Amino acid sequence: MQINFALKEVNCKIVYYGPGLSGKTTNLEVIHSKAPTTNRGELTSIATEGDRTLFFDFLPLNLGNVAGMKTKFQLYTVPGQVFYNSTRKLVLQGVDGVVFVADSRRGKLEENTESLENLKENMAEYGLTLQTTPFVIQYNKRDLEDIHTVEELDRALNTVNAPTVEASALTGEGVFPTLKKLAGMVLENLNRQQSSSVVRRRMLAKEPVAAGVKARAGEAAAAPSTPSAPSRPAGRAASEQPAVVKEHVASGVKPVERRVPPKGASGVKPRVTPRRENASGRPAASPAARDVAQGERPAAGSRAALYIVLTLVVLGGAAAALYYTGVLGKLLG
Amino acid sequence: MSDSKCIILIDREGYMVTKTGHTEDFDMQAISALVAGSYAATREMARLLGEEEFSVLFHQGKRDSIQLTLVGDRTILATVFDERTTIGMVRLYAKEASQKLDKLFEDISQRDDDGSEHIGADFAKSAKDQLDAVFSD
Structure with a gap:
């Protein structure tokens, strides 16, 4: 989650998880095609030639102004195939909410449970659990005939009593309700975290922030340009409000060695497909997002000084040469 | 100074923090x-x-x-440049900027938080209304 107070922006990350061919990418495609053009950005897919997700699909969604904050969701899918676990784990980094897209067809129950277990393991590596993270299960492919009943699926998959939505991503049914449910939970969670963190911050005012990075955008930009400037007065520092606050669960993250042999991954040709149907989702250039490149300014002074020194050396050399030429001339003459 | 086209500061989760230069042509969120x-993946x-x-x-x-230059352990400085400059110049200045930004982030993370900024109390309700408006089938 990223809360940028300078730009008045809230960014949340939602990941669609589930076994291969359960319909995660189709969910995103439906959202992309049905969401109002003013609210959605471009759908980017890193997929193989066979249209299987290789790394992730990405779709930014703009919810608009919520209590004075521009609220955006970044929707990701993971590659469902078992051997892509390392990339799946990477996509989960910093996740704020998870949709588990389950395949309702008979014979797929084992794949579903395996994927769910894998989700739990991968989340645990970031110190997250399904109980504490906003989580919705989507029973997909309900339009097909040979499918499990909702009760059967609930028994097998919904051990954490998560909200469930029946869907048929292919026809678009249930796709928006799933997202709406999860988005609501994510924002509620954010609201709760924020109000409790204000209290906590007051209580632990002296405790340094463990893993959060807070930066004032202008400050981040200006600092490199003033390397030799004295540190800012304490009063000013206190009056300045941090622009970017990122909150993360840092505890419990441990690099567990889990390697899955990339069998069958050979011959896969990755391709990135930006579906450029709409450019309106592009964020406007922000005045607060100032020039990071100003960091190059201090070098301007040193370069100028270098030129001056070089010029002096050349002039000195020339003068010395003239002088010795004169002396030599006298000696020889 | 390095004559780069644009510079973007991105955090590890894929959110843009700030940007500068000629960025109008690019889809910053996707980038x-x-x-x-x-x-x-590289990590x-x-x-x-x-x-x-x-x-x-470096992608040529x-x-x-x-x-892409790592800043601290959770931010990435992305520099887009063309033939007007050289990889050496970009590398030199990016390294310098990265070190300064790292120091800055470190300083800020150590600073006391006065808790003056937080999401408004009506955020959850407002969010619900907005969700209804955007995701109506």
Whole structure:
């Protein structure tokens, strides 16, 4: 989650998880095609030639102004195939909410449970659990005939009593309700975290922030340009409000060695497909997002000084040469 | 000073923090997500090779190139540049900027938080209304 107070922006990350061919990418495609053009950005897919997700699909969604904050969701899918676990784990980094897209067809129950277990393991590596993270299960492919009943699926998959939505991503049914449910939970969670963190911050005012990075955008930009400037007065520092606050669960993250042999991954040709149907989702250039490149300014002074020194050396050399030429001339003459 | 086209500061989760330069032609959200993904994949590659981290990544194109420099342990400085400058110049200045930004982030993270900024109390309700408006079938 990223809360940028300078730009008045809230960014949340939602990941669609589930076994291969359960319909995660189709969910995103439906959202992309049905969401109002003013609210959605471009759908980017890193997929193989066979249209299987290789790394992730990405779709930014703009919810608009919520209590004075521009609220955006970044929707990701993971590659469902078992051997892509390392990339799946990477996509989960910093996740704020998870949709588990389950395949309702008979014979797929084992794949579903395996994927769910894998989700739990991968989340645990970031110190997250399904109980504490906003989580919705989507029973997909309900339009097909040979499918499990909702009760059967609930028994097998919904051990954490998560909200469930029946869907048929292919026809678009249930796709928006799933997202709406999860988005609501994510924002509620954010609201709760924020109000409790204000209290906590007051209580632990002296405790340094463990893993959060807070930066004032202008400050981040200006600092490199003033390397030799004295540190800012304490009063000013206190009056300045941090622009970017990122909150993360840092505890419990441990690099567990889990390697899955990339069998069958050979011959896969990755391709990135930006579906450029709409450019309106592009964020406007922000005045607060100032020039990071100003960091190059201090070098301007040193370069100028270098030129001056070089010029002096050349002039000195020339003068010395003239002088010795004169002396030599006298000696020889 | 390095004559780069644009510079973007991105965090590891794929959110853009700030940007500068000629960025109008680019879809910043998608670029940020892809840069973070690319970096995450590289980091995993480094780990598998027994290397702690690859702190600089460079993609060369026919016209434009991009260099990614790690800032601290959770932010990436992406520099897009063309033939008007050289990789050496970009690398030199990016390294300098990265070190300064790292120091700055470190300082700020140590600073006391006065708790003056937080999401408004009506956020949850407002969010619900907005969700109804946007995601009506």
